[in-house]
Amino acid sequence: xxxxxxxxxxxxxxxxxxxNNIAKKNTLYAMxxxxxxxxxEIIGGIYFxxxxxxxxxxxxxxxALALGLAYFAYIISNRYKSNNRFNFGTYxxxxxxxxxxxxxxxxxxxxMVYHSILKFINPETIAYKEAILIAIIGLVVNLICAWLLxxxxxxxxxxxxxxxxxLKAAYIHVLTDVLTxxxxxxxxxxxxxxxxxxLDPLMGIVGAILILIWAIGLLKQSGEILLxxxxxxxxxxxxxxxxxxxxxxxxxxxxxxxxxxxxxxxxIISLSSDEPIDIETIKEELSKHKELVHILVEIYPKNIxxxx
Numbered sequence: 001x002x003x004x005x006x007x008x009x010x011x012x013x014x015x016x017x018x019x020n021n022i023a024k025k026n027t028l029y030a031m032x033x034x035x036x037x038x039x040x041e042i043i044g045g046i047y048f049x050x051x052x053x054x055x056x057x058x059x060x061x062x063x064a065l066a067l068g069l070a071y072f073a074y075i076i077s078n079r080y081k082s083n084n085r086f087n088f089g090t091y092x093x094x095x096x097x098x099x100x101x102x103x104x105x106x107x108x109x110x111x112m113v114y115h116s117i118l119k120f121i122n123p124e125t126i127a128y129k130e131a132i133l134i135a136i137i138g139l140v141v142n143l144i145c146a147w148l149l150x151x152x153x154x155x156x157x158x159x160x161x162x163x164x165x166x167l168k169a170a171y172i173h174v175l176t177d178v179l180t181x182x183x184x185x186x187x188x189x190x191x192x193x194x195x196x197x198x199l200d201p202l203m204g205i206v207g208a209i210l211i212l213i214w215a216i217g218l219l220k221q222s223g224e225i226l227l228x229x230x231x232x233x234x235x236x237x238x239x240x241x242x243x244x245x246x247x248x249x250x251x252x253x254x255x256x257x258x259x260x261x262x263x264x265x266x267x268i269i270s271l272s273s274d275e276p277i278d279i280e281t282i283k284e285e286l287s288k289h290k291e292l293v294h295i296l297v298e299i300y301p302k303n304i305x306x307x308x
Contacts, residue, residue, distance in 0.1 A: 101169055
């Protein structure tokens with residue numbers, strides 16, 4: 001009788017990664033607050049003809065999306081962390097969320113530049129006092145959200161060498177919104193006091209550039225994890241040093257380190273040697289390295305050519 005592979009039960013667990021519950025809760029609070037303020041700023045920007053205020057609202061909408069993605073990623077990665085369909089756990093669900101939020105930032109940045117240029121070409125009258133009031137309220141809201149996420153970011157960072165990239169993405173989204181809120185207030189303030197109307201769309205462009213720079217950095221960082229570009233990290237040389245410490249005639253034919261959590265790696269090694277080597281001894285030594293949670297070691301005689 002042939003058993004259906006979907007019904008097979010496995011004895012091993014791939015739940016290497018556990019999401020930060022404090023971060024998940026605070027991300028939800030920040031998302032709700034951000035959505036409410038986003039609606040107020042977009043409506044206020046349209047009603048008072050302020051590009052800086054409207055741009056800040058658009059920027060805040062990208063953060064609402066990012067916070068929503070971060071919260072959703074926490075829920076899904078926890079729900080399926082022990083599901084054996086995921087070969088190396090569900091950590092990359094959170095990384096995929098941060099990568100997606102970075103892509104959304106690119107779109108928002110280009111839209112801000114486009115509409116700011118239109119404001120340069122066709123300037124409109126701005127209700128400065130009302131727009132400044134809403135921008136100040138927006139800044140206060142952004143600071144509250146930043147504090148919510150910073151508290152769990154600091155708590156987590158003090159206990160781990162690696163960042164929670166999902167949390168970091170949400171936090172920097174909000175922190176960037178704090179900066180664009182300040183830019184909006186400065187532009188509107190100078191426009192009210194000195195009639196410098198050009199500063200309103202100019203600050204929209206400055207804010208877009210800041211968003212663009214940050215988005216590219218986040219894309220690079222999360223993209224490297226999604227593509228398993230880990231072989232230039234310090235842990236690789238640490239693993240090699242452990243292997244070299246056994247015997248000088250060991251050849252490392254193949255070595256793979258795959259990030260399966262923010263501070264955990266799966267390790268797959270192929271070795272060759274003329275002398276007998278106990279695989280369990282090697283695995284035991286590697287297991288002393290707390291970052292290695294899933295270790296597979298193969299050893300072959302040197303006269304065998306491996307097809308890797």
